[in-house]
Amino acid sequence: MNPMRPKILATIRKIPRGGVSTYGAVARAAGYPGGARRVASVLRGSRDLPWHRVxxxxxxxxxxxxxxxxxxxxxxxxxxxxxxxxVDMSQHEYRFGKTKPSFRKRVSR
DNA sequence: ACTGTGACACTGG
DNA sequence: ACCAGTGCCACAG
Structure with missing residues (x-):
């Protein structure tokens, strides 16, 4: 149905205890660069997630x-x-394995 | 189809 | 550090 939600959920669950990530980074790792707000939305509507690590x-x-x-x-x-x-990101940010390059329209630059 | 709404991100000042 | 403006895009109404 919505391929996006499950991917985002799976990505969030990868963040280990003591580690953290960001909405944007999760979106990119899930294959949806620019989908930060989508990550927030998923966090809002799902349970049993390490939501505090985002x-x-x-x-x-x-x-x-x-x-x-x-x-x-x-x-x-x-x-x-x-x-x-x-949060001291330099010390706690969890790095997802760079996957799915996926495209994103270049913004005027 | 159109409009408003975000647990967002980035750039500029 | 703070704030304004802009881009983004699924969703609900």
Whole structure:
């Protein structure tokens, strides 16, 4: 039906405990460059996912209010360290094996 | 078909 | 560091 959702789910599940990734990176790894918002959407509607390991670009928590606090708490409890409001990506970002190049229309540049 | 809505990303100022 | 503007695109109404 929607080939995109399962791929994104599978990708998210690859992020190991103590590791993190970003909406954009997950989208690219799933074969949908530019689909960051799709990743967020999937996270919202699915359960039993390491949802707290997905962050905004630069390691920023994009949730708001209590949810944001919970995400930070969960991450810290599995050993992820922060630098101010963001996760220290250089130390915790999980790298997916570069797969599916897939195209993306070049934006005016 | 059209419009509004996002747990987004990137560039510029 | 913050904010505005723009691109993106599935989904719901």
């Amino acid at each position: 962050l905004g670009a630069g390691g920023e928590i994009k949730l708001t209010g209590d949810a944001a606090f919970e995400q930070r708490f969960r991450l810290q409890s599995e050993g992820v360290s922060f630098r101010g409001r963001r």
